[in-house]
Amino acid sequence: MEDDYRPLLSSGHTAESLSHRGSADSLDFKAKRPFHVEPRNIVDDDPQERVSAEAAILNSRVHYYSRLTGSSDRLLSPPNHVIPRPEEIYIYSPLGTAFKVTSGDPSSKNPSIVTIFAVWNTMMGTSILSIPWGIKQAGFTLGILILIIVGLLMLYCCYIVLKSPKAIPYVDTSDWEFPDVCRYYFGKFGQWSSLIFSMVSLIGAMVVYWVLMSNFLYNTGQFIYNYAHNVNMSDSQFGTNGSDRVICPYPNTDPGGNTTPTITTLILDGNGTSDNSLFKNWWSKTNTVPFYLIILLLPLLCFRSASFFARFTFLGTISVVYLIVLVTIKAVRLGFHLEFHWIYATGFYVSEFRLLFPQLTGVLTLAFFIHNCVITLMKSNRNQEKNVRDLSVAYLLVGLTYVYVGILIFAAFPSPPLFKDCIEPNFLDNFPSSDVMVFVARTFLLFQMITVYPLLGYLVRVQMMGQIFGNHYPSFLHVLALNVLIVAAGVLMAKFYPNIGSIIRFSGATCGLALVFVFPAVVHMISLKRQGMLRWPSALFHSFLILLGLANLIAQFFM
Amino acid sequence: MSTRLDFKMLYSDGALSHPAIAVLLMGKSGSGKTSMRSIIFANYIARDTRRLGATIDVEHSHVRFLGNLVLNLWDCGGQDTFMENYFTSQRDNIFRNVEVLIYVFDVESRELEKDMHYYQSCLEAILQNSPDAKVFCLVHKMDLVQEDQRDLIFKEREEDLKRLSRPLACTCFRTSIWDETLYKAWSSIVYQLIPNVQQLETNLRNFAQIIEADEVLLFERATFLVISHYQCKEQRDAHRFEKISNIIKQFKLSCSKLAASFQSMEVRNSNFAAFIDVFTSNTYVMVIMSDPSIPSAATLINIRNARKHFEKLERVDGPKHSLHMRMR
Numbered sequence: 001m002e003d004d005y006r007p008l009l010s011s012g013h014t015a016e017s018l019s020h021r022g023s024a025d026s027l028d029f030k031a032k033r034p035f036h037v038e039p040r041n042i043v044d045d046d047p048q049e050r051v052s053a054e055a056a057i058l059n060s061r062v063h064y065y066s067r068l069t070g071s072s073d074r075l076l077s078p079p080n081h082v083i084p085r086p087e088e089i090y091i092y093s094p095l096g097t098a099f100k101v102t103s104g105d106p107s108s109k110n111p112s113i114v115t116i117f118a119v120w121n122t123m124m125g126t127s128i129l130s131i132p133w134g135i136k137q138a139g140f141t142l143g144i145l146i147l148i149i150v151g152l153l154m155l156y157c158c159y160i161v162l163k164s165p166k167a168i169p170y171v172d173t174s175d176w177e178f179p180d181v182c183r184y185y186f187g188k189f190g191q192w193s194s195l196i197f198s199m200v201s202l203i204g205a206m207v208v209y210w211v212l213m214s215n216f217l218y219n220t221g222q223f224i225y226n227y228a229h230n231v232n233m234s235d236s237q238f239g240t241n242g243s244d245r246v247i248c249p250y251p252n253t254d255p256g257g258n259t260t261p262t263i264t265t266l267i268l269d270g271n272g273t274s275d276n277s278l279f280k281n282w283w284s285k286t287n288t289v290p291f292y293l294i295i296l297l298l299p300l301l302c303f304r305s306a307s308f309f310a311r312f313t314f315l316g317t318i319s320v321v322y323l324i325v326l327v328t329i330k331a332v333r334l335g336f337h338l339e340f341h342w343i344y345a346t347g348f349y350v351s352e353f354r355l356l357f358p359q360l361t362g363v364l365t366l367a368f369f370i371h372n373c374v375i376t377l378m379k380s381n382r383n384q385e386k387n388v389r390d391l392s393v394a395y396l397l398v399g400l401t402y403v404y405v406g407i408l409i410f411a412a413f414p415s416p417p418l419f420k421d422c423i424e425p426n427f428l429d430n431f432p433s434s435d436v437m438v439f440v441a442r443t444f445l446l447f448q449m450i451t452v453y454p455l456l457g458y459l460v461r462v463q464m465m466g467q468i469f470g471n472h473y474p475s476f477l478h479v480l481a482l483n484v485l486i487v488a489a490g491v492l493m494a495k496f497y498p499n500i501g502s503i504i505r506f507s508g509a510t511c512g513l514a515l516v517f518v519f520p521a522v523v524h525m526i527s528l529k530r531q532g533m534l535r536w537p538s539a540l541f542h543s544f545l546i547l548l549g550l551a552n553l554i555a556q557f558f559m
Numbered sequence: 560m561s562t563r564l565d566f567k568m569l570y571s572d573g574a575l576s577h578p579a580i581a582v583l584l585m586g587k588s589g590s591g592k593t594s595m596r597s598i599i600f601a602n603y604i605a606r607d608t609r610r611l612g613a614t615i616d617v618e619h620s621h622v623r624f625l626g627n628l629v630l631n632l633w634d635c636g637g638q639d640t641f642m643e644n645y646f647t648s649q650r651d652n653i654f655r656n657v658e659v660l661i662y663v664f665d666v667e668s669r670e671l672e673k674d675m676h677y678y679q680s681c682l683e684a685i686l687q688n689s690p691d692a693k694v695f696c697l698v699h700k701m702d703l704v705q706e707d708q709r710d711l712i713f714k715e716r717e718e719d720l721k722r723l724s725r726p727l728a729c730t731c732f733r734t735s736i737w738d739e740t741l742y743k744a745w746s747s748i749v750y751q752l753i754p755n756v757q758q759l760e761t762n763l764r765n766f767a768q769i770i771e772a773d774e775v776l777l778f779e780r781a782t783f784l785v786i787s788h789y790q791c792k793e794q795r796d797a798h799r800f801e802k803i804s805n806i807i808k809q810f811k812l813s814c815s816k817l818a819a820s821f822q823s824m825e826v827r828n829s830n831f832a833a834f835i836d837v838f839t840s841n842t843y844v845m846v847i848m849s850d851p852s853i854p855s856a857a858t859l860i861n862i863r864n865a866r867k868h869f870e871k872l873e874r875v876d877g878p879k880h881s882l883h884m885r886m887r
Contacts, residue, residue, distance in 0.1 A: 057739065057798040064805035065736070067812050068597050069604050076594060076604075082702060082737040170667055170703060 055084055081172065109382035112390045119370065119377055119394035121313065124320050124401065125205070126212055126449075127367035127508075130501050131402050132409035133425045134364065136350060137501075138357035140338070140410060144403065146360050151399040154368040157516045157545070158395070159388060160524045161371045162378060167527040177375050178515070185523050195467055197514035198372050202460050203486060204507025205366075209449050209456070210490025211498045213293055215426065216446040218285040222433040225279055240414050244333045245432050248422035290494035294487055297453055301483040304473055306458035312451035319444045320401070326441050327405050331412040338411050348415045358555035362505025365512035365552060367402060368395070372515055425501030457486060509553040517549025580656055581631050582624075585681055586663030587674060588634040591699045591736070595663065596632055598736055599745050599782050600624070601808035624781035625752055625841050628658060654681075654688040659752060661695045664720075666712065666733075667703055675723060682727060694729040695748055696720050702735040709733065742801045746784045753786060753841075755872065760787045762872065767791065767846075770861045771853075773831070776800070776845040777838065783807050786842065803845065807835070825855060836862055839870050 058078070065076035110118075135143030164181045165173035171184070179198070182190035225231070239247030282288060300309075342352045370377070378387045409427050413420055424430050431438040461482060462472050473479060493503065521542040528534040586592050597604045623629055633653065662681065668674055678696075685692050698716050701709055717731040730751075732744035750756060759777065767775040767789040774790040783804040796802070811821045823836040831849050836859075838844040844865075848858060 053796065053798060056796075057801060058737075060798075060802045060805045061737070064809050065598065067603075067809050068601070073604075076598075076736070078737065079702070169708075 052084075058082065058084070110380050111382050112386055115378065115381040116390050116394045116397070119374070119391065120397050120401075121317055122373070122377065123368065123370050123394070123398045124316065125367070126208055126445075126500075127363060127504055128320065128323065128402060128405055129212075129426045129428060130363050130504055131367065131406040132413075132427045133423050133501050134360035135406045135410050136420055136423045137354065138360040139350060139352045139354040140340070141352040142354065142357055143360055143406070143410075146357055147364060147399065147403055147406070150361055150364040151368055151395060153545070153548070154365070154371075154516060155392060155395040157520050158371055158374050158391060160520045162374055162387060162391065164520065164523050164527065165375060167531070178372060178519075181523060182519055185526055190519070192467075193514060194372075194519060195463060197511045198463065199460060200507055201366065201369060201372070201511035201515070202456055202463075203489065204503060204511070206453065206456050206460070206486055207490045207493045208500050208503050208507075209453050210290065210293065210487070211494045211500050211503070212426065213297075213446060213449050213453070214285060214290040214494045215429070215498070216442040216449075217293065218283065218289045219428075219433040219442050220439065220446060221283050221289070223439045225283070226434060238418075239432065240417050244330065245435065246334070246414055246418060246430050247432050248418050249424065249429055250422075286495050286498060290491045294491065297450070298483060298487055300450075300454045301457040301487070302476070302479060303454060303458075306455050309451050309455045309458075312448070315444065315448040315451060319441070319448045322441055322444055324401065324405065326437055327408045329437065331408040334412040334414055336411045337413065337415040339415070348419055350420045356559055358552065359501065359505050359559050361552050362509040362556050363501065364508070365516060366504050366508025368398065369508065369512065369516065371520070425499055425504075457483060460486065505556055509556045513549045513553045517552075518546050521545045580628050580658045581653075582628050582659040582661065583653070583657055584630060584632045584661045584663065586634070586699075587665060587668065587677065590663045590665040590668070592632055592634075592663050594736060595697075595699070595734075595741065596630065598741065599784070600630070601782075601812055603812070624779060625749065628752070650684055651688060654684040657685060657689040657692045659693050659695065659748070660685055661697060661748065663697045663699050664716065666698050666700050666716070675719070678720075679723060682724060686727065692727075693751065694724060694727050695744075696724075696729050696731045697744060698731065698733045700735060701733045701740065702737045739798060739801055742784070742804065745782070746786070746800075749779050749782070749784045750786055756787065758872065759869070760789075762869065763787055764789045766861075766865050770846070770858065771848070771850070772846045773849045774845075774847040776803070778804070778807075778843040778845065780837075780841055780843055783843070827851070827855070832858070834858055834862065838862075838866055842869075 062078055069076050131147075135147075137143075138146055161178050164178065165176045168181070168184060173180075176184075179191055179194040182194040184190075186193075238249075239245050339349050340352055341349050344351060374391070378384075378391065381387055381390060410420070410423065413423055413430070422430065428438055428442060433439070461479060464482065465472055465474055465478065469478070497503075525534060525539060525542050528538065584592050584596060593604060596602060631653070660681065662678055664674055664678075682694070685694070696717075698713055701713070704712055713731075713733040720729055720731055730747075732740070732747065734741040734744045753759065763775055763777055768791075773792065774788065774794065776788045777786045778784065779786055785800045785804070788800070807821070807824075810824075814821050823834070825835075826833040829851060831847060832851055832853075832855065833848075834844075834846045834855070836844055844862065846858060846862060
């Protein structure tokens, strides 16, 4: 009989046509979810279960419950967590075939190695250029110790940030980031303050980028000009002799030493022909180059979408790898120059333990900072239960990279003719613009920064405009105004205070205070207290973390 | 509201002459009682009744089941002061002649202390007015809890509730309208309310074996909750009871729109034949025969004869006789 396989109840249509319940029963299909399950044939022994038992019974419930309320009433509509996952749903075409929707989820799962690499790649920023300077400021031994300790502390804080959404009961936190967690615990205050501190780190990074880009562009232009005009700049700068020149750009500004350098002031403006001085007027690191960059970068900032620039993240990896290779070669060529003076510094060296160590902690707070996006990054890890292990491995690799670069540059810095104090916050500044290998490094970094700068600008724009106006691109004028402000900050810093060490440590300590130390520790303590599991050693330790964060920030102002 | 056809039309057999025995369905407002009642009893929820906030249920007490039990819904511990006063002033009336108290807890509630307080005051009223009542606690909306935490949270609540309910004994269930737990909990409750259910089950087994049925189900009449069943071989679909219940309730809803009432149904194809029919005053029966060669008439005669036998059973240890004695 052909009626055999017709379902007992047709899916509501015949019943609907019999009633005239008025507008309450109008065909409001928008409110009904398109969820249909084909009738199961349980008589034949069908080995392939195309319809799972749960789906079949859910279908029965959905059909029944939809008869109990008006069609536009959502009281008995199935909530999202009850509907099967997209991978389990078939889409039926009118021609009778059915196909599965491939998981359109863009964040498909990655193996551990890829996640570790993504975390390492995100954390590796321009702070790697300041690590040797930071180690110099803290003293060699103390610097290494601090690097290890700060790395471990920040890893622990990252771990509690990662854990924080899961400790929230009764709420679906699967697409929450850390600012959402702050909003859950602290309300509007938490949301706004975590946003503001996030902005501090982003805008700080953008200012550093501007300073560095001016620096690299200047040096690149200088190299090309010197190469083209065959000018030799070697005697106008204080430095070593030989093929692997290391220079000390500002030998007079030597804070700790009592000895005055025997070779006195350098004449920056060279023994110039009129050509040279004309070039120097038009191509100056602080006066003109920062402004040339505006022409290139301000239009890029105003793009609506940043996905084009996201393709160039590989440049960052290449730059870091190249830097590691460069550092290794330089160390091999220059040799090690290390002497251990524990408390009192001699002229050429610095002591092993210096009071300026908070400058290093400030730099490291930004160097190890990933806390505002770690949840998103680890979400695409295939083995979620290995998240802690993978995060620790990533932090270990980042720490090793920093230690490697820091130690090699510090140790290889030729101390007898030069002072260790000469190590610049951007260690590439210690090499002349005529150095070919360093020129290549500067060019790589310049290109990489030109592609990352619009990405950072996009992140700032999305978060600020999203919070203030609710719309990511309210109007061209709004976006332009924001971009002009950011660019102006960068240009002003590049002109008047191009010391990236200070910019990094201040912005690192500020955003670290909130997003690394205070918020994660407080959130962790509150969630433990709510579960009734807060013990006094744990409370003591986390309060100590908060104090550390505060001390870190306050100490920056006294250095 | 008055244009809806309640099931009182199906039960207007003069049973209204003696005062009803109540099943109280209580809980905080918003805990899901109205949805639960609507799903179990196939009541249409009109939007306007929900907008009132607190459920004023006085005129809805016509949902009858198991012959003589009347379901009353009350919001306990709501914010509405008018409701609070009404509730307190009517307390003795509400809690008199109560056979069953079903108290619904919302598992998501943030005010656990308050919930327990209101529950305890309901228990006090029960102890004063109907000390022999059975108490059931439903921890509802469990689908909102993560799967791996459900057992833990339910065990915690169950311990607390059992402790608070002394000297009364309460039975706890965890429920959600989005899985089979609601149907199973209410089936267990109804099973405990039928006085001679073991005897019914034995007789049902004999009946099934005599007529060579694959499966025989006994449903409660108003809710189509399965009271008892007998199957002679393994059935593949574990959710078949709930599915049948849903299908028949939808059919009853359609019938009621035409002012018709559902009496019996026969479904037949080349592989099986199913018969659903009125059985006793409280129950329906469903018989599944997998031998299609047996003519329908034969099975229907068997069912009719069995009906007389089961009715005698019910009348002798009449389910509500003991309760009638207790009525003043």
